[in-house]
Amino acid sequence: MSEAPSDYNAGVDPERALKYAIQHIKDERAQIIEGVIETVPPTWDHEASIDVIREQIRARARELDCVIGSGNLDLPGSPNWYIPDLAVVPAAAAKGAGALLPDQTLLVVEVTSDSNADTDRVVKRKRYAEYGAPLYLLVDRQERSVTLYSEPGQLGYTRADGPHPYGTSVQLPEPFGIALDTSRL
Template identity: 65%
Template sequence: MSAQPVEPYHDVDPEHALKYAVQHMAGDRAEIIEGVITPMSPSWGHEGAAEDIREQIGARVRALGCRTGSGNVDLPGSPNWYVPDLAVVPAEFFKRDARAVLPDQTLLVVEITSPSNGETDRVTKRRRYAEYGAPLYLLVDRQEGTCTLFSEPGRLGYTRVAGPYPFGTPLALPEPFDLELDTSGF
């Protein structure tokens, strides 16, 4: 008996298949960056910086009817599925257990660099978050010791940049936050 050739799957959407694999097989702390599955394992210092931001913006976030988290962010039509270090999203996403939010559904996305992913956060994610409409992107660069806030997103990137400021320099978060972030603890 001879083996029959296997017909290739013609109806499989490669983007959907890749994102499904990350969601169901790679674990909760994995993301896809330009088609490459990347596991995440942040250090305690990394987590501490995220927690410091969370504590400082918490009251304002709640007043806006939002919550903070580090859930999935989908970039449809691309081979990207991010897990930001912190994102501010409307509370409704937590109530309906959304699988992912889109960048333009966030109020703020925060990425904190690690030695292994610094360039990804500085370049690739910054470009993609702008392209997909994340209104505010805060880059906490622990290797450089700086914070940079990107705003006014467009297809070619963010058109407004505040920073980079050395840690310890207060950073103004614009509306809807309208508060000053103390960066000395990062």
């Protein structure tokens, strides 16, 4: 067996290579969480919760000239590439973008699943704050609660509104300025 040439890995950026590969997995949506590749197979119950949020913010997002979706979010300099359950981003930033940065969003929403609840509660909350996502809404299906995190910084979000039990109205601050009805989650 021969050895690889000494310059075999020269110029290869492992982070970039991994993030390139994740975008080219056929027939699967996948994300990278702290260097671990995870597929994103949502259930209908999970999707129903996301749809409840989407319906309520749709009109305001249009007024703000924003797009609502679940496009790729890159966290440069880290082994993370997220596909949020829902994000609101300015239409101009989304146009032609393969991936955006969390600080280019206005709102990121994650809905927990049995398989990844702690990832959404702890890891993603910390990383979204570090990368400047201004608002992070956590819909915790296991706890049947909703928490809105704001004021991001390097040590995490400095403000948490919640957890509020399902059925509570949760106020999204400006630029949204709307109250979310969580009774249908």
